[in-house]
Every structure is written in structure tokens, then in C-alpha cells.
Amino acid sequence: MNIASNIETVQEKIRCAAEKAGRNPDEITLIAVTKTVDSEAARQVMQAGVLDLGENRVQSFLDKYEALGDEPRWHIIGHLQTNKVKYIIGKVQLIHSVDSLHLAEEINKKALALGLSQDILFQFNISGETSKSGAAEEEAERIFEALSKLQGISVRGLMTMAPLLADDSETKQVFAGLRKLSEKISNWQYPNISMDYLSMGMSGDFEAAISEGANLVRIGSALFK
Numbered sequence: 001m002n003i004a005s006n007i008e009t010v011q012e013k014i015r016c017a018a019e020k021a022g023r024n025p026d027e028i029t030l031i032a033v034t035k036t037v038d039s040e041a042a043r044q045v046m047q048a049g050v051l052d053l054g055e056n057r058v059q060s061f062l063d064k065y066e067a068l069g070d071e072p073r074w075h076i077i078g079h080l081q082t083n084k085v086k087y088i089i090g091k092v093q094l095i096h097s098v099d100s101l102h103l104a105e106e107i108n109k110k111a112l113a114l115g116l117s118q119d120i121l122f123q124f125n126i127s128g129e130t131s132k133s134g135a136a137e138e139e140a141e142r143i144f145e146a147l148s149k150l151q152g153i154s155v156r157g158l159m160t161m162a163p164l165l166a167d168d169s170e171t172k173q174v175f176a177g178l179r180k181l182s183e184k185i186s187n188w189q190y191p192n193i194s195m196d197y198l199s200m201g202m203s204g205d206f207e208a209a210i211s212e213g214a215n216l217v218r219i220g221s222a223l224f225k
């Protein structure tokens with residue numbers, strides 16, 4: 001496993017996909033998803049210049065946080081239970097996987113108790129596939145009206161995952177759907193809500209995601225093979 005060279009390959013593909021879409025590659029951030037590797041491998045990622053690291057489970061985040069501290073920017077990307085929120089507030093840059101108002105309210109409460117505002121993304125299930133977490137698009141207005149009133153969180157954008165077995169056109173439709181939803185939400189002009197980030201695209205589909213406007217791509221297996 002040559003992490004540095006894998007990173008270089010992926011970054012080159014990100015650049016190509018951006019240019020093909022007429023976008024500036026510098027506006028796309030690679031988040032290295034380190035969930036399958038240890039802290040030593042995560043350190044190699046950082047040495048190769050990638051300082052955004054993603055973890056999907058709180059415990060594996062905490063293990064790595066103990067080893068690597070605040071030097072990387074930490075992203076929580078997996079389903080988060082409300083009873084685990086207290087362990088991560090103040091340590092993570094961005095929580096991508098906020099998929100219910102209930103969870104957002106818990107994050108808000110814990111952040112306010114620490115005198116912080118936590119940046120989050122809201123996760124939607126655009127495909128409607130039942131195995132995927134994320135809120136339904138139809139819920140967006142109700143949810144965002146409520147989110148806009150929570151002072152302990154700052155909503156910075158949206159996140160989604162494409163269905164596992166989707167073909168290319170279905171995958172693109174899901175990513176385009178999230179982009180359109182973010183434009184719609186942006187037009188509502190709720191206070192405390194910005195649509196700076198679209199977190200979409202993994203090892204198998206990040207190029208499609210970039211062509212649909214992703215600016216945070218979450219990539220694991222392509223870096224650690």
C-alpha cells in the first residue's frame with residue numbers, strides 16, 4: 001500500500017473531473033476516510049498533505065484523536081447516535097451525517113453547553129433507498145425552519161450517498177438531486193443556514209459527484225489499497 005502515490009492519483013483524478021466540469025479544482029476538498037486503517041496510516045495521509053480526515057464511528061474517531069489530536073480537521077461522516085454526541089463536540093470540524101432534527105437538537109444542546117457553535121451538514125436520502133440513512137427531501141422545509149433557530153449549530157450544507165448498486169445515470173441523478181435541493185434551501189434564506197458545502201462522492205463515484213457540484217469528496221478505499 002503506497003498511500004502517498006494513491007493520494008496523488010486520486011488528486012489528479014479530482015483535478016481532471018473538475019476541469020471537465022468547468023470547475024476550479026481548488027474548490028474541492030479531499031477528505032481521506034481513515035475508518036479502515038490505523039493512526040499510523042492516517043499520519044501518512046497527513047504527511048502527504050491531506051489534513052481532512054473522515055471517520056464514520058465515534059470510537060474509531062476517538063482512538064485516532066488521541067493519537068493525532070487537533071492537527072487534522074476531523075469529519076464525522078457515519079450515522080451518529082444522540083448518546084455519542086457528547087464525545088465529539090469541540091473536537092470535530094464538521095459533522096456530515098446529521099439526519100434528523102432530533103440529532104441536530106442534541107448537537108445544539110451539547111455545543112451550547114460548551115459555548116460553541118458546531119458546523120454540520122444535513123444528510124438527505126435522495127434515492128429513497130430504504131437502507132440509506134438521511135431525511136426525505138419532502139421534510140426539508142420543516143427541518144430547515146427548525147434548524148435555523150438553533151444557535152449552537154451552524155448548517156453549512158448537505159450530504160448524501162448514492163445507492164450502492166446504482167448505475168452511472170442513477171448515481172448522477174442522486175447527486176444532481178442534492179445540488180438542486182441545496183439551491184432550493186438557499187433560496188429560502190433562513191438565518192443561520194448556508195449552503196457552502198455539498199458532501200458527496202466516494203471512491204467509486206467521486207468523479208460523477210464532482211461533475212454535479214460536490215466540493216467535499218469522502219474517499220477511503222482508493223487511498224488504502
Ligand SMILES: *Cc1c(COP(=O)(O)O)cnc(C)c1O
Nearest residue numbers: 033056077202203218219220221
Ligand atoms: C466509508 C465511507 C466513505 C468512503 O468510502 P470508499 O468507498 O471507501 O471511498 C464515504 N462516506 C461514508 C459515509 C462512508 O461511510
